[in-house]
Amino acid sequence: MPDFWLQWLAISVLVLIQFLPRKILMGLGALVGTLFSRLNKKRRDIAQKNIELCFPEKTDIERQQLLQLHFRTYGKGVLDLGLIWWGSERRLEKLTDCEGMEHYRSALKSGRPVIAITPHLIGLEFCGGMLSRLHPMVAMMKEFRNPLYNRLITKRRGRFGLIMVNRNQGLRPLLKGLKSGRSCFYIPDEDFGSNNSVFAPFFGQQAATLTTLGRMTKMTNALVLPCFAFLDPESGRYRFVIRDALENFPSGDQTADATNMNRAMEQGIRQAPEQYMWTQRWFRTQPDGQASPYE
Numbered sequence: 001m002p003d004f005w006l007q008w009l010a011i012s013v014l015v016l017i018q019f020l021p022r023k024i025l026m027g028l029g030a031l032v033g034t035l036f037s038r039l040n041k042k043r044r045d046i047a048q049k050n051i052e053l054c055f056p057e058k059t060d061i062e063r064q065q066l067l068q069l070h071f072r073t074y075g076k077g078v079l080d081l082g083l084i085w086w087g088s089e090r091r092l093e094k095l096t097d098c099e100g101m102e103h104y105r106s107a108l109k110s111g112r113p114v115i116a117i118t119p120h121l122i123g124l125e126f127c128g129g130m131l132s133r134l135h136p137m138v139a140m141m142k143e144f145r146n147p148l149y150n151r152l153i154t155k156r157r158g159r160f161g162l163i164m165v166n167r168n169q170g171l172r173p174l175l176k177g178l179k180s181g182r183s184c185f186y187i188p189d190e191d192f193g194s195n196n197s198v199f200a201p202f203f204g205q206q207a208a209t210l211t212t213l214g215r216m217t218k219m220t221n222a223l224v225l226p227c228f229a230f231l232d233p234e235s236g237r238y239r240f241v242i243r244d245a246l247e248n249f250p251s252g253d254q255t256a257d258a259t260n261m262n263r264a265m266e267q268g269i270r271q272a273p274e275q276y277m278w279t280q281r282w283f284r285t286q287p288d289g290q291a292s293p294y295e
Contacts, residue, residue, distance in 0.1 A: 004148050007146070007148050007149070008148075011152065013082075014079070014081055014082035014085075014086075015082050015086050016082070017079060017082055018080075018082035018083040018086060018087055022095075022235065022236030022237075023234070023235070023236065025076075025079060025080070025236060026076050026233060026234065026235075026236050028079060029072075029073075029075040029076030029077070029078065029079040029080070030072040030073075030075055030076060030233075031075065032075035032078065032079060033071040033072045033073065033074045033075020033076065033078070034068075034071055034072055034075065035075075036071060036074070036075060037067075037068070037071035043279040044067075044071075044279075045294075046278070046279050046280070046281055046294060047067055047070060047071075047278035047279045048063075048067055049293055049294055050278040050280075050282060050283070051063050051066055051067055051070075051278055053203070053204075053205055053283060053293060054203035054204065054205065055203075055273075056204070066273060066274055067278075069274040070273075070274045070275075070276075070278055072233070072274075073122060073231065073233055073274050073275050074122055074277070074279075076122070076231060076233060076236075077122030077123065077231060077275070078122075080122075080126075080231070080236075081125060083095075084125045084126050084129055085125070085156035085157075085159070086156070089133065089160075092129070092130075095236065095237050095238055096130065096237070096238050096239075096240055097237060097238070097239045097240070098130075098240045098241075098242075099239065099240070099241045099242070100241055100242035100243060100244070101134075101242060103225055103242045103243065103244045103245070104116070104131070104134065104135075104225060104227075104242045105134075107223045107225055107245060108135055108183070110223065112221055112222060112223050113178040113179070113183070113184070113220045113221065113222035113223070114135075114183040114184070114222060114223050114225060115178070115183070115184045115185075115186055115213065115216065115217065115222045115223070115224045115225070116131050116137075116183060116184070116185050116186070116225050116226075116227050116242075117186050117187070117188055117213065117224060117225070117226055117227070117261070117264070117265070118185075118187060118226070118227050118228060118229070118268075119187070119188075119189045119228075119265040119268060119269055119276065120187065120189055120190075120276065120277040120280065121228060121229060121230070121268075121269065121272070121275045121276055121277070122231060122275045122277070123228070123229025123230060123231055123238060123240075123275065124187065124229070125157070126229040126231075126238055126240070127185070127227055127228070127229045127240070128157055128162055128185050129157070129159075129160055129162075130229070130240050131162075131183065131185060131227065132158075132160040132161045132162035132185070133160045133161070135161075135182075135183050136161040136162075136163075136181070136182045136183070137161065137162045137163070137177075137182055137183045137184065137185050138162070138163045138165060138173065138174055138177030138178070138182045138183075138184055138185070139157070139162055139163070139164055139165065139174075139184065139185035139186070140164075140165050140166075140167050140173075140174060140186070141153065141154070141157075141164050141165070141166065141167065142167050143166050143167065143168065162185065163177065163182070165177075171212065171215070171216060174186075174216065175216065175219060175220060178216070178220045178222060179220065184216070184222070186212075186213060186216075188209070188210060188212070188213050188261055188265070189202070189207075189209075189262075189265055189282065190210065190280075190282075191207065191208050191280075191281065191282055191283065191284050191285050192208070192210060193208060193285050194208055194285055196210055196211055196212065197209055197210050197211065197285070198211060198254050198255045198258050199255075199287050200255055200258035200259045200261075200262050201259060201262060201263075202262040202265070202266060202282070203266055205283050206283075206286070206287050207262065207282060207283055208284075208285035209258040209261070209262060210258075211254045211257070211258065213257070213261055214249070214250040214254055214257040214258070214261075215250075217249060217250045218250045223245040224245055224246045224249050224261075225242055225243060225244070225245050225246075226242075226243040226246070226264040226265065226267075226268060227240070227241065227242045227243065228240075228241045228243075228268040228271070229241075230271065230272045230275060231272075231275060241268070243264065243268075246260055246261070246264060247260075248260070249261075281294050
């Protein structure tokens with residue numbers, strides 16, 4: 001339909017540019033990210049505030065450098081959706097260095113359900129694709145207002161065996177998937193307000209953290225494995241890392257579990273802080289009804 005022609009044009013560009021040499025694509029992505037930061041003041045201001053909150057030990061110059069590097073890297077990640085969603089398995093393998101795959105295989109052989117968690121790094125889509133190639137998975141996604149994007153994202157994320165569930169359906173489809181033998185791909189670092197959340201440390205800030213992962217793990221006796229995908233901004237290669245299962249999880253203490261989970265996420269993010277999506281309002285909900293730092 002004509003209403004979607006511009007979106008189809010953008011999608012066609014994503015498909016075609018994956019065939020560019022990786023260094024050229026990385027350079028183009030850096031330009032796209034820089035342009036985005038200059039045109040979108042709202043997101044730039046949010047990212048700047050997040051970096052100020054999370055890296056008080058850095059100087060103003062260092063924080064500004066991190067902010068600029070973040071947007072340059074973010075642009076590269078956006079253009080790489082073409083590779084992740086349409087690239088052949090052989091090409092993805094050639095561009096990937098894997099670490100800790102034995103942890104995932106061992107967890108699958110244990111006979112217990114497996115939940116793989118990852119934060120909002122720019123390699124988020126890459127994580128889901130790599131894991132679903134190894135074993136069928138189920139994951140949750142937020143519905144977009146644009147029906148074309150909903151259809152596209154659901155189909156492309158599912159090309160290796162990842163079933164996408166609408167967030168409005170609640171936990172039941174995820175639990176059903178885990179009990180049927182699928183692994184679960186879960187992204188826990190989101191601020192959905194104080195309901196079903198506890199406040200736990202995240203980069204030295206008290207973050208409203210959902211208790212969903214602890215509840216899922218308790219109901220299914222699943223193992224929880226942190227995983228991360230890091231993009232080398234120069235070569236365009238990905239380093240896919242899987243850590244061993246979280247210890248003493250769940251512990252029966254929701255705050256302790258949230259702290260354990262956030263610590264695992266933070267450790268991965270600190271390996272490449274410029275690749276975290278600082279443009280989101282991670283600390284919007286504050287303890288005791290305090291004002292949001294973004295206001």
